[in-house]
Every structure is written in C-alpha cells, then in structure tokens.
Amino acid sequence: VFFGLGGYAMAMHLKLEAAGPGNVPDFMVLYGDGTMPGFWEPFRSGPFTIFAILALPAAVATVIGWAIFKRRVKGAYFAILTQAMAVVFATLLVATIKETGGFNGLNQFTQFFGYNLYDPVNKQMVYSITVGLLLVCLLIVWQLYRSRFGELLVATRDAEERVRFLGHDPANIKLVAFVVAAMMASVGGAMFAPIAGIISPSDVDATASIFLIAGVALGGRALFLGPxxxxxxxxxxxxxxxxxFPNQWTYFLGALFVVVILLLPRGVGDLPRLVRTTLDRRTSA
Known part of the structure; x- marks a missing residue:
C-alpha cells in the first residue's frame, strides 16, 4: 500500500509534467470528459510531490498502525490484514479508471522534474538518485538499530510482554517503526515509477506485497543488509x-523460496555463520 502511495504520487507529477502546463493527462480525455480531479492539481508542484511522498504514507500508517497495534493485532492476523489492505487498494485503483488510469495504471513518463527521461544520461541520474536514497535509508535504519529505540524494538520483537512489564508501551514502539517503514516504502515506490516507466495496480496488489516479503525472508534478518x-x-x-522461462519462471522462483526456507530458515544472510559453525566443528573433531 505505502509503496503504491509513493509510486502513484510520483506518477501523478510525472504525468502532469508530460501533459504540460494547463493540460490534463491523456487518459482523462480517453476514459473521461477531459476534466481533471481537484486532488491532482497540487501534484504539478515538485516540492509538494516530494512532501506528499513522505507525508501521505506517514499519515496513513499512523492511523492504521494506531488502530492495529493498540488492539494488539499481531502474527498471522496482522499479515492477513496487511494483505487485505493491498487487495483493497489495488481494487480501488482499478475501479477509479478516470482518476488513476484503472488497470492500465499511469505510464508514458517523458520528464523527471524537468529532465528528459529519454536521455540516457538522465536515466543514469535517476538510477544514481535511487542508489543514494537506498544508502540513506540503510543509514537511517543502522542508526535506529544502534540507538536505544533499536534496542526496544528488538526487545519488543523477542519479548513483548517483558517490555510492557518494564513500563514501555509496545504499541507505540511498533507504531514508530511502522511509520518509518511506510515512508521508506513510499520512497521506493516513488523511484520505481520513473525507472519502470509505469505504475499500475499489479505493482501494489497482494502478489507484489508477497514478493516484497519473500525478499525479506530470502535475505533474512541475520545480517543488517539481508533484507x-x-x-x-x-x-x-x-x-x-x-x-x-516465460511460462515456468514462477515455479522456479517458488522452488527457490521453499529451499531457502527449509535449509536456511534465517535467510541467506545466515549462510556465513553456518559455514563458520561447520568449519569450527570439523576443526574441533
């Protein structure tokens, strides 16, 4: 959901850039009456778009997270609820074809904040910005992990009741982490749009969400860079x-996930530790 919010916010700005000053996106003429909804207009501004990419998911995550964590929803119920949110969001996008492009989504971006996306140099610039933002996000996570909040977050994950017994509210700790994660996911979605050249409901539905979760499971939590x-x-x-393998690739990818989960339940990031443990045992023997 938050990936999609950032992606669509950026895509709306890029579509308005492609349309030109005073014009409306092409799909609104094709599917509608040629008028643009009022909520699109602010996205003509680059600074507002950047603000929305950060503020919108933060606000939504705060409301949703408060409702979820204060009711102590966790585990399988939390997973089901988040997947349901992805389905609802994707369905809403498909249904609002006049406002969001429907199933086809938003595409045909020609500019990125004034830079021509058909220029290979500018494409390379977008990739570089994406890498830079990834490093910034990793740095933020690293600092949080080393802070007192990071210790509380790990403690909440491993022993939530003990954290509550010590006087901390686990719901507030989870909420802060949820909001930070939502903002980072939104930034990822925002950079996905100009790189992929399209953002559609299929990029934000439950299947796409599962692939993101699969990436975390594959990388594992044993290493900081694992996810x-x-x-x-x-x-x-x-x-x-x-x-x-156009027709069989999903089977291969699914088999890879199964093998990793069975042989490396803590992810590929745990492989170096397993190798060291095995070598130590052989040396001891």
Missing part, C-alpha cells in the same frame, strides 16, 4: 527467470 540483498535478489530473479 535489502534479498529484495535485490528477488527483483533480479524475477526479471532473469521471466525472460528465460
């Missing part, structure tokens, strides 16, 4: 396998 590496692996694997 990021897992997400990159899943993304590259989807592209490579779908090109090599």
């Amino acid at each position: 990021a590496l897992g997400a990159l692996t899943v993304g590259y694997g989807r592209t490579a396998l779908s090109e090599a």
